[in-house]
Amino acid sequence: MDMTKPDDIEPASGTPGLTPAARIMLRVVYIMGIILVLLFLALVGAIIWKATRPAEPKPVAAPATLDLGLPPGTAVQSTVIDGDRLVITAGREVIVIDVRKNQILSRIVTGP
The missing domain is CATH 1.20.5 (Single alpha-helices involved in coiled-coils or other helix-helix interfaces)
Structure with a gap:
């Protein structure tokens, strides 16, 4: 069963x-x-x-060049960089450059 x-x-x-x-x-x-x-x-x-x-x-890009428009023989006295701004003192001028855009932001003429 x-x-x-x-x-x-x-x-x-x-x-x-x-x-x-x-x-x-x-x-x-x-x-x-x-x-x-x-x-x-x-x-x-x-x-x-x-x-x-x-x-x-x-690829390595060619370095960017920027003509400062300084007369020949002008000596660069100092350079200072702060962030993306570069300040160049040359002769009687102070030039402020934006290094990212590679362009001159301002030119300041000092003295007579």
Whole structure:
């Protein structure tokens, strides 16, 4: 005589005692785990690729020149830089330059 109840009978599928919704959820968890492992491997591969690849050298721009308009033979007496402002004292003039924009902001003539 068989004493098994209908509740004790295992389903024909591979996982005993799981409802169809639980089986679907288990498959989703497996798929998400596989995706997570693949993304982690891609991350490690990208880090290794970036570390072993030499950086491309940046092109060197030609230095910018700015004509101060000083007469030939004028000696520069002093220069002072503060942030992006450069002050040049040359002869009887004080010239204030914006070094970022490479332009003369003001010219101050001192003395007669």
